[in-house]
Amino acid sequence: MMRNVAILIAASLALMSCARVADVGKRPDFSETAGTYEHRAMSVIPLPETLTTERPTETASLWSKDRQSLLGDRRAGQMGDIMTVVIEINDKAEISNSTARSRSSGEDMAVSNLMGLDTRFSKKFLEGASLDPAVDLSSSSSSEGDGSVKRKEKLTLRVAATVVEVLQNGVLKIQGSQEVRVNFELRELLVTGYVRPEDITRQNEITYDKIAGARISYGGRGQITDVQQPRYGQQVADIILPF
Incomplete structure:
Protein backbone atom coordinates (compact mmCIF):
# COMPACT_ATOMS: atom_id res chain seq x y z
CA MET A 1 0.00 0.00 0.00
CA MET A 2 2.72 2.44 0.98
CA ARG A 3 4.64 1.51 -2.15
CA ASN A 4 1.66 2.39 -4.37
CA VAL A 5 1.23 5.71 -2.59
CA ALA A 6 4.92 6.50 -3.06
CA ILE A 7 4.72 5.66 -6.77
CA LEU A 8 1.62 7.86 -7.16
CA ILE A 9 3.29 10.80 -5.43
CA ALA A 10 6.44 10.41 -7.53
CA ALA A 11 4.39 10.29 -10.74
CA SER A 12 2.44 13.42 -9.74
CA LEU A 13 5.64 15.30 -8.96
CA ALA A 14 7.11 14.22 -12.28
CA LEU A 15 4.08 15.49 -14.20
CA MET A 16 4.13 18.83 -12.37
CA SER A 17 7.85 19.17 -13.04
CA CYS A 18 7.34 18.49 -16.76
CA ALA A 19 4.62 21.15 -16.88
CA ARG A 20 6.91 23.69 -15.25
CA VAL A 21 9.83 22.78 -17.52
CA ALA A 22 7.66 23.67 -20.53
CA ASP A 23 7.35 27.24 -19.17
CA VAL A 24 11.09 27.82 -18.85
CA GLY A 25 12.11 30.98 -20.70
CA LYS A 26 8.52 32.08 -21.33
CA ARG A 27 6.79 35.13 -19.96
CA PRO A 28 3.51 34.58 -18.10
CA ASP A 29 0.52 34.99 -20.39
CA PHE A 30 -2.33 37.43 -19.78
CA SER A 31 -5.75 36.09 -18.90
CA GLU A 32 -8.31 35.94 -21.69
CA THR A 33 -10.78 38.85 -21.59
CA ALA A 34 -13.19 37.47 -24.20
CA GLY A 35 -15.92 35.43 -22.57
CA THR A 36 -15.42 36.80 -19.06
CA TYR A 37 -18.27 38.11 -16.96
CA GLU A 38 -17.25 41.73 -17.54
CA HIS A 39 -16.97 41.20 -21.30
CA ARG A 40 -20.46 39.67 -21.48
CA ALA A 41 -21.89 42.48 -19.36
CA MET A 42 -20.51 45.12 -21.71
CA SER A 43 -21.48 43.18 -24.84
CA VAL A 44 -25.13 42.66 -23.95
CA ILE A 45 -27.13 45.84 -24.50
CA PRO A 46 -30.62 45.52 -23.00
CA LEU A 47 -33.48 46.75 -25.13
CA PRO A 48 -35.61 49.61 -23.77
CA GLU A 49 -39.01 48.66 -22.41
CA THR A 50 -40.75 51.48 -24.28
CA LEU A 51 -39.79 53.40 -27.38
CA THR A 52 -40.01 57.14 -26.96
CA THR A 53 -39.34 59.75 -29.58
CA GLU A 54 -37.39 62.71 -28.26
CA ARG A 55 -38.06 66.13 -29.66
CA PRO A 56 -35.10 68.22 -30.87
CA THR A 57 -35.81 70.83 -28.20
CA GLU A 58 -35.26 68.27 -25.42
CA THR A 59 -31.76 67.39 -26.57
CA ALA A 60 -30.73 70.99 -27.21
CA SER A 61 -31.11 72.17 -23.61
CA LEU A 62 -28.05 72.48 -21.33
CA TRP A 63 -30.15 71.28 -18.41
CA SER A 64 -31.01 67.94 -19.99
CA LYS A 65 -30.72 64.85 -17.82
CA ASP A 66 -28.93 63.00 -20.60
CA ARG A 67 -25.41 61.75 -19.77
CA GLN A 68 -23.94 63.67 -22.68
CA SER A 69 -25.29 66.99 -21.42
CA LEU A 70 -23.28 69.50 -19.44
CA LEU A 71 -24.80 68.65 -16.07
CA GLY A 72 -25.81 65.07 -16.79
CA ASP A 73 -25.21 62.25 -14.32
CA ARG A 74 -22.27 60.25 -15.65
CA ARG A 75 -22.06 57.84 -12.75
CA ALA A 76 -22.26 54.12 -13.40
CA GLY A 77 -25.71 52.71 -12.84
CA GLN A 78 -26.46 50.23 -15.58
CA MET A 79 -25.14 46.86 -16.60
CA GLY A 80 -21.92 47.31 -18.52
CA ASP A 81 -21.04 50.72 -17.05
CA ILE A 82 -17.54 51.29 -15.70
CA MET A 83 -16.49 52.95 -12.45
CA THR A 84 -13.20 53.48 -10.63
CA VAL A 85 -12.53 51.63 -7.37
CA VAL A 86 -10.11 53.42 -5.03
CA ILE A 87 -8.28 51.10 -2.65
CA GLU A 88 -6.40 52.87 0.12
CA ILE A 89 -5.81 50.43 2.96
CA ASN A 90 -3.66 51.63 5.84
CA ASP A 91 -4.54 49.39 8.77
CA LYS A 92 -2.53 48.95 11.94
CA ALA A 93 -3.38 46.66 14.84
CA GLU A 94 -1.42 46.09 18.02
CA VAL A 149 -0.04 40.71 18.20
CA LYS A 150 1.32 43.40 15.90
CA ARG A 151 0.51 43.84 12.22
CA LYS A 152 0.51 46.66 9.69
CA GLU A 153 -0.92 46.71 6.19
CA LYS A 154 -0.73 49.44 3.57
CA LEU A 155 -2.08 49.21 0.03
CA THR A 156 -2.88 52.02 -2.41
CA LEU A 157 -4.41 51.02 -5.74
CA ARG A 158 -6.94 52.18 -8.33
CA VAL A 159 -8.74 49.83 -10.69
CA ALA A 160 -11.65 50.13 -13.11
CA ALA A 161 -14.59 47.83 -12.41
CA THR A 162 -17.59 46.92 -14.53
CA VAL A 163 -21.21 46.67 -13.41
CA VAL A 164 -22.02 43.04 -14.15
CA GLU A 165 -25.47 42.89 -12.55
CA VAL A 166 -28.18 45.19 -11.22
CA LEU A 167 -30.12 43.65 -8.35
CA GLN A 168 -33.84 44.18 -7.80
CA ASN A 169 -33.21 46.65 -4.97
CA GLY A 170 -30.94 48.75 -7.18
CA VAL A 171 -27.63 47.55 -5.72
CA LEU A 172 -24.89 47.13 -8.29
CA LYS A 173 -22.66 44.08 -8.47
CA ILE A 174 -19.22 45.07 -9.74
CA GLN A 175 -16.22 43.10 -10.87
CA GLY A 176 -12.87 44.38 -12.05
CA SER A 177 -9.47 43.01 -12.94
CA GLN A 178 -6.15 44.51 -13.90
CA GLU A 179 -2.96 42.84 -15.09
CA VAL A 180 0.44 44.47 -15.54
CA ARG A 181 3.41 42.55 -16.90
CA VAL A 182 6.94 43.77 -16.31
CA ASN A 183 9.62 41.55 -17.86
CA PHE A 184 8.88 38.04 -16.58
CA GLU A 185 6.57 39.01 -13.71
CA LEU A 186 2.81 39.51 -14.02
CA ARG A 187 0.94 41.46 -11.35
CA GLU A 188 -2.82 41.04 -11.16
CA LEU A 189 -5.50 42.84 -9.17
CA LEU A 190 -9.03 41.48 -8.71
CA VAL A 191 -11.96 43.34 -7.13
CA THR A 192 -15.55 42.15 -6.65
CA GLY A 193 -18.43 43.27 -4.44
CA TYR A 194 -21.73 45.14 -4.17
CA VAL A 195 -22.17 48.92 -4.09
CA ARG A 196 -25.05 51.35 -3.74
CA PRO A 197 -25.50 53.86 -6.57
CA GLU A 198 -25.74 56.74 -4.09
CA ASP A 199 -22.27 55.90 -2.71
CA ILE A 200 -20.66 56.56 -6.10
CA THR A 201 -19.13 60.05 -6.22
CA ARG A 202 -19.64 62.59 -8.97
CA GLN A 203 -16.21 61.56 -10.29
CA ASN A 204 -17.63 58.07 -10.82
CA GLU A 205 -15.41 56.67 -8.06
CA ILE A 206 -16.08 54.55 -5.00
CA THR A 207 -13.80 53.68 -2.09
CA TYR A 208 -13.24 50.12 -0.97
CA ASP A 209 -14.85 50.68 2.45
CA LYS A 210 -18.23 51.27 0.78
CA ILE A 211 -18.18 47.95 -1.07
CA ALA A 212 -20.24 45.22 0.60
CA GLY A 213 -18.81 41.72 0.44
CA ALA A 214 -15.60 43.12 -1.01
CA ARG A 215 -13.07 40.63 -2.30
CA ILE A 216 -9.74 42.25 -3.10
CA SER A 217 -6.84 40.16 -4.35
CA TYR A 218 -3.42 41.54 -5.23
CA GLY A 219 -0.72 39.13 -6.27
CA GLY A 220 1.04 37.83 -9.30
CA ARG A 221 2.82 35.06 -11.05
CA GLY A 222 6.16 34.78 -12.72
CA GLN A 223 9.81 34.16 -11.92
CA ILE A 224 9.92 36.26 -8.72
CA THR A 225 6.75 34.71 -7.31
CA ASP A 226 8.00 31.24 -8.24
CA VAL A 227 11.25 31.75 -6.32
CA GLN A 228 9.38 32.91 -3.22
CA GLN A 229 7.33 29.71 -3.05
CA PRO A 230 8.68 26.43 -1.63
CA ARG A 231 9.20 23.56 -4.03
CA TYR A 232 6.41 21.05 -4.68
CA GLY A 233 8.35 18.30 -2.94
CA GLN A 234 8.76 20.43 0.17
CA GLN A 235 5.04 21.31 0.20
CA VAL A 236 4.11 17.62 -0.06
CA ALA A 237 6.57 16.72 2.68
CA ASP A 238 5.11 19.40 4.96
CA ILE A 239 1.67 17.88 4.51
CA ILE A 240 2.67 14.23 4.97
CA LEU A 241 5.28 14.43 7.70
CA PRO A 242 3.72 14.67 11.18
CA PHE A 243 6.72 16.42 12.72
Missing part, protein backbone atom coordinates in the same frame (compact mmCIF):
# COMPACT_ATOMS: atom_id res chain seq x y z
CA ILE A 95 -2.59 43.96 20.93
CA SER A 96 -0.56 43.14 24.01
CA ASN A 97 -1.68 41.04 26.98
CA SER A 98 0.25 40.21 30.12
CA THR A 99 -0.89 38.21 33.14
CA ALA A 100 0.91 37.24 36.34
CA ARG A 101 -0.23 35.35 39.42
CA SER A 102 1.63 34.45 42.61
CA ARG A 103 0.53 32.87 45.87
CA SER A 104 2.38 31.60 48.94
CA SER A 105 1.23 30.14 52.24
CA GLY A 106 2.88 28.74 55.37
CA GLU A 107 1.87 27.03 58.62
CA ASP A 108 4.09 26.66 61.68
CA MET A 109 3.03 25.03 64.99
CA ALA A 110 5.37 24.40 67.92
CA VAL A 111 5.00 22.80 71.36
CA SER A 112 8.16 23.88 73.15
CA ASN A 113 7.10 23.48 76.78
CA LEU A 114 3.69 22.10 77.71
CA MET A 115 3.73 20.32 81.10
CA GLY A 116 6.80 18.32 80.11
CA LEU A 117 5.17 16.94 76.97
CA ASP A 118 8.21 17.69 74.85
CA THR A 119 10.49 15.80 77.30
CA ARG A 120 8.26 12.74 77.32
CA PHE A 121 8.09 12.82 73.52
CA SER A 122 11.84 12.97 73.29
CA LYS A 123 12.37 10.02 75.65
CA LYS A 124 9.67 7.86 74.07
CA PHE A 125 10.75 8.24 70.46
CA LEU A 126 14.25 9.45 69.65
CA GLU A 127 16.85 11.16 71.67
CA GLY A 128 16.96 14.79 70.74
CA ALA A 129 13.52 14.78 69.14
CA SER A 130 11.60 17.96 69.76
CA LEU A 131 8.16 19.40 69.30
CA ASP A 132 9.59 22.78 68.35
CA PRO A 133 8.35 22.97 65.66
CA ALA A 134 5.83 20.18 65.76
CA VAL A 135 4.32 21.01 62.36
CA ASP A 136 5.93 23.14 59.62
CA LEU A 137 4.16 23.45 56.23
CA SER A 138 4.79 25.81 53.36
CA SER A 139 3.60 26.08 49.75
CA SER A 140 3.96 28.49 46.88
CA SER A 141 2.65 28.73 43.31
CA SER A 142 3.09 31.19 40.49
CA SER A 143 2.10 31.56 36.83
CA GLU A 144 3.01 34.11 34.20
CA GLY A 145 1.80 34.66 30.65
CA ASP A 146 2.65 37.18 27.96
CA GLY A 147 1.24 37.56 24.43
CA SER A 148 1.27 40.21 21.74
Whole structure:
Protein backbone atom coordinates (compact mmCIF):
# COMPACT_ATOMS: atom_id res chain seq x y z
CA MET A 1 0.00 0.00 0.00
CA MET A 2 2.72 2.44 0.98
CA ARG A 3 4.64 1.51 -2.15
CA ASN A 4 1.66 2.39 -4.37
CA VAL A 5 1.23 5.71 -2.59
CA ALA A 6 4.92 6.50 -3.06
CA ILE A 7 4.72 5.66 -6.77
CA LEU A 8 1.62 7.86 -7.16
CA ILE A 9 3.29 10.80 -5.43
CA ALA A 10 6.44 10.41 -7.53
CA ALA A 11 4.39 10.29 -10.74
CA SER A 12 2.44 13.42 -9.74
CA LEU A 13 5.64 15.30 -8.96
CA ALA A 14 7.11 14.22 -12.28
CA LEU A 15 4.08 15.49 -14.20
CA MET A 16 4.13 18.83 -12.37
CA SER A 17 7.85 19.17 -13.04
CA CYS A 18 7.34 18.49 -16.76
CA ALA A 19 4.62 21.15 -16.88
CA ARG A 20 6.91 23.69 -15.25
CA VAL A 21 9.83 22.78 -17.52
CA ALA A 22 7.66 23.67 -20.53
CA ASP A 23 7.35 27.24 -19.17
CA VAL A 24 11.09 27.82 -18.85
CA GLY A 25 12.11 30.98 -20.70
CA LYS A 26 8.52 32.08 -21.33
CA ARG A 27 6.79 35.13 -19.96
CA PRO A 28 3.51 34.58 -18.10
CA ASP A 29 0.52 34.99 -20.39
CA PHE A 30 -2.33 37.43 -19.78
CA SER A 31 -5.75 36.09 -18.90
CA GLU A 32 -8.31 35.94 -21.69
CA THR A 33 -10.78 38.85 -21.59
CA ALA A 34 -13.19 37.47 -24.20
CA GLY A 35 -15.92 35.43 -22.57
CA THR A 36 -15.42 36.80 -19.06
CA TYR A 37 -18.27 38.11 -16.96
CA GLU A 38 -17.25 41.73 -17.54
CA HIS A 39 -16.97 41.20 -21.30
CA ARG A 40 -20.46 39.67 -21.48
CA ALA A 41 -21.89 42.48 -19.36
CA MET A 42 -20.51 45.12 -21.71
CA SER A 43 -21.48 43.18 -24.84
CA VAL A 44 -25.13 42.66 -23.95
CA ILE A 45 -27.13 45.84 -24.50
CA PRO A 46 -30.62 45.52 -23.00
CA LEU A 47 -33.48 46.75 -25.13
CA PRO A 48 -35.61 49.61 -23.77
CA GLU A 49 -39.01 48.66 -22.41
CA THR A 50 -40.75 51.48 -24.28
CA LEU A 51 -39.79 53.40 -27.38
CA THR A 52 -40.01 57.14 -26.96
CA THR A 53 -39.34 59.75 -29.58
CA GLU A 54 -37.39 62.71 -28.26
CA ARG A 55 -38.06 66.13 -29.66
CA PRO A 56 -35.10 68.22 -30.87
CA THR A 57 -35.81 70.83 -28.20
CA GLU A 58 -35.26 68.27 -25.42
CA THR A 59 -31.76 67.39 -26.57
CA ALA A 60 -30.73 70.99 -27.21
CA SER A 61 -31.11 72.17 -23.61
CA LEU A 62 -28.05 72.48 -21.33
CA TRP A 63 -30.15 71.28 -18.41
CA SER A 64 -31.01 67.94 -19.99
CA LYS A 65 -30.72 64.85 -17.82
CA ASP A 66 -28.93 63.00 -20.60
CA ARG A 67 -25.41 61.75 -19.77
CA GLN A 68 -23.94 63.67 -22.68
CA SER A 69 -25.29 66.99 -21.42
CA LEU A 70 -23.28 69.50 -19.44
CA LEU A 71 -24.80 68.65 -16.07
CA GLY A 72 -25.81 65.07 -16.79
CA ASP A 73 -25.21 62.25 -14.32
CA ARG A 74 -22.27 60.25 -15.65
CA ARG A 75 -22.06 57.84 -12.75
CA ALA A 76 -22.26 54.12 -13.40
CA GLY A 77 -25.71 52.71 -12.84
CA GLN A 78 -26.46 50.23 -15.58
CA MET A 79 -25.14 46.86 -16.60
CA GLY A 80 -21.92 47.31 -18.52
CA ASP A 81 -21.04 50.72 -17.05
CA ILE A 82 -17.54 51.29 -15.70
CA MET A 83 -16.49 52.95 -12.45
CA THR A 84 -13.20 53.48 -10.63
CA VAL A 85 -12.53 51.63 -7.37
CA VAL A 86 -10.11 53.42 -5.03
CA ILE A 87 -8.28 51.10 -2.65
CA GLU A 88 -6.40 52.87 0.12
CA ILE A 89 -5.81 50.43 2.96
CA ASN A 90 -3.66 51.63 5.84
CA ASP A 91 -4.54 49.39 8.77
CA LYS A 92 -2.53 48.95 11.94
CA ALA A 93 -3.38 46.66 14.84
CA GLU A 94 -1.42 46.09 18.02
CA ILE A 95 -2.59 43.96 20.93
CA SER A 96 -0.56 43.14 24.01
CA ASN A 97 -1.68 41.04 26.98
CA SER A 98 0.25 40.21 30.12
CA THR A 99 -0.89 38.21 33.14
CA ALA A 100 0.91 37.24 36.34
CA ARG A 101 -0.23 35.35 39.42
CA SER A 102 1.63 34.45 42.61
CA ARG A 103 0.53 32.87 45.87
CA SER A 104 2.38 31.60 48.94
CA SER A 105 1.23 30.14 52.24
CA GLY A 106 2.88 28.74 55.37
CA GLU A 107 1.87 27.03 58.62
CA ASP A 108 4.09 26.66 61.68
CA MET A 109 3.03 25.03 64.99
CA ALA A 110 5.37 24.40 67.92
CA VAL A 111 5.00 22.80 71.36
CA SER A 112 8.16 23.88 73.15
CA ASN A 113 7.10 23.48 76.78
CA LEU A 114 3.69 22.10 77.71
CA MET A 115 3.73 20.32 81.10
CA GLY A 116 6.80 18.32 80.11
CA LEU A 117 5.17 16.94 76.97
CA ASP A 118 8.21 17.69 74.85
CA THR A 119 10.49 15.80 77.30
CA ARG A 120 8.26 12.74 77.32
CA PHE A 121 8.09 12.82 73.52
CA SER A 122 11.84 12.97 73.29
CA LYS A 123 12.37 10.02 75.65
CA LYS A 124 9.67 7.86 74.07
CA PHE A 125 10.75 8.24 70.46
CA LEU A 126 14.25 9.45 69.65
CA GLU A 127 16.85 11.16 71.67
CA GLY A 128 16.96 14.79 70.74
CA ALA A 129 13.52 14.78 69.14
CA SER A 130 11.60 17.96 69.76
CA LEU A 131 8.16 19.40 69.30
CA ASP A 132 9.59 22.78 68.35
CA PRO A 133 8.35 22.97 65.66
CA ALA A 134 5.83 20.18 65.76
CA VAL A 135 4.32 21.01 62.36
CA ASP A 136 5.93 23.14 59.62
CA LEU A 137 4.16 23.45 56.23
CA SER A 138 4.79 25.81 53.36
CA SER A 139 3.60 26.08 49.75
CA SER A 140 3.96 28.49 46.88
CA SER A 141 2.65 28.73 43.31
CA SER A 142 3.09 31.19 40.49
CA SER A 143 2.10 31.56 36.83
CA GLU A 144 3.01 34.11 34.20
CA GLY A 145 1.80 34.66 30.65
CA ASP A 146 2.65 37.18 27.96
CA GLY A 147 1.24 37.56 24.43
CA SER A 148 1.27 40.21 21.74
CA VAL A 149 -0.04 40.71 18.20
CA LYS A 150 1.32 43.40 15.90
CA ARG A 151 0.51 43.84 12.22
CA LYS A 152 0.51 46.66 9.69
CA GLU A 153 -0.92 46.71 6.19
CA LYS A 154 -0.73 49.44 3.57
CA LEU A 155 -2.08 49.21 0.03
CA THR A 156 -2.88 52.02 -2.41
CA LEU A 157 -4.41 51.02 -5.74
CA ARG A 158 -6.94 52.18 -8.33
CA VAL A 159 -8.74 49.83 -10.69
CA ALA A 160 -11.65 50.13 -13.11
CA ALA A 161 -14.59 47.83 -12.41
CA THR A 162 -17.59 46.92 -14.53
CA VAL A 163 -21.21 46.67 -13.41
CA VAL A 164 -22.02 43.04 -14.15
CA GLU A 165 -25.47 42.89 -12.55
CA VAL A 166 -28.18 45.19 -11.22
CA LEU A 167 -30.12 43.65 -8.35
CA GLN A 168 -33.84 44.18 -7.80
CA ASN A 169 -33.21 46.65 -4.97
CA GLY A 170 -30.94 48.75 -7.18
CA VAL A 171 -27.63 47.55 -5.72
CA LEU A 172 -24.89 47.13 -8.29
CA LYS A 173 -22.66 44.08 -8.47
CA ILE A 174 -19.22 45.07 -9.74
CA GLN A 175 -16.22 43.10 -10.87
CA GLY A 176 -12.87 44.38 -12.05
CA SER A 177 -9.47 43.01 -12.94
CA GLN A 178 -6.15 44.51 -13.90
CA GLU A 179 -2.96 42.84 -15.09
CA VAL A 180 0.44 44.47 -15.54
CA ARG A 181 3.41 42.55 -16.90
CA VAL A 182 6.94 43.77 -16.31
CA ASN A 183 9.62 41.55 -17.86
CA PHE A 184 8.88 38.04 -16.58
CA GLU A 185 6.57 39.01 -13.71
CA LEU A 186 2.81 39.51 -14.02
CA ARG A 187 0.94 41.46 -11.35
CA GLU A 188 -2.82 41.04 -11.16
CA LEU A 189 -5.50 42.84 -9.17
CA LEU A 190 -9.03 41.48 -8.71
CA VAL A 191 -11.96 43.34 -7.13
CA THR A 192 -15.55 42.15 -6.65
CA GLY A 193 -18.43 43.27 -4.44
CA TYR A 194 -21.73 45.14 -4.17
CA VAL A 195 -22.17 48.92 -4.09
CA ARG A 196 -25.05 51.35 -3.74
CA PRO A 197 -25.50 53.86 -6.57
CA GLU A 198 -25.74 56.74 -4.09
CA ASP A 199 -22.27 55.90 -2.71
CA ILE A 200 -20.66 56.56 -6.10
CA THR A 201 -19.13 60.05 -6.22
CA ARG A 202 -19.64 62.59 -8.97
CA GLN A 203 -16.21 61.56 -10.29
CA ASN A 204 -17.63 58.07 -10.82
CA GLU A 205 -15.41 56.67 -8.06
CA ILE A 206 -16.08 54.55 -5.00
CA THR A 207 -13.80 53.68 -2.09
CA TYR A 208 -13.24 50.12 -0.97
CA ASP A 209 -14.85 50.68 2.45
CA LYS A 210 -18.23 51.27 0.78
CA ILE A 211 -18.18 47.95 -1.07
CA ALA A 212 -20.24 45.22 0.60
CA GLY A 213 -18.81 41.72 0.44
CA ALA A 214 -15.60 43.12 -1.01
CA ARG A 215 -13.07 40.63 -2.30
CA ILE A 216 -9.74 42.25 -3.10
CA SER A 217 -6.84 40.16 -4.35
CA TYR A 218 -3.42 41.54 -5.23
CA GLY A 219 -0.72 39.13 -6.27
CA GLY A 220 1.04 37.83 -9.30
CA ARG A 221 2.82 35.06 -11.05
CA GLY A 222 6.16 34.78 -12.72
CA GLN A 223 9.81 34.16 -11.92
CA ILE A 224 9.92 36.26 -8.72
CA THR A 225 6.75 34.71 -7.31
CA ASP A 226 8.00 31.24 -8.24
CA VAL A 227 11.25 31.75 -6.32
CA GLN A 228 9.38 32.91 -3.22
CA GLN A 229 7.33 29.71 -3.05
CA PRO A 230 8.68 26.43 -1.63
CA ARG A 231 9.20 23.56 -4.03
CA TYR A 232 6.41 21.05 -4.68
CA GLY A 233 8.35 18.30 -2.94
CA GLN A 234 8.76 20.43 0.17
CA GLN A 235 5.04 21.31 0.20
CA VAL A 236 4.11 17.62 -0.06
CA ALA A 237 6.57 16.72 2.68
CA ASP A 238 5.11 19.40 4.96
CA ILE A 239 1.67 17.88 4.51
CA ILE A 240 2.67 14.23 4.97
CA LEU A 241 5.28 14.43 7.70
CA PRO A 242 3.72 14.67 11.18
CA PHE A 243 6.72 16.42 12.72
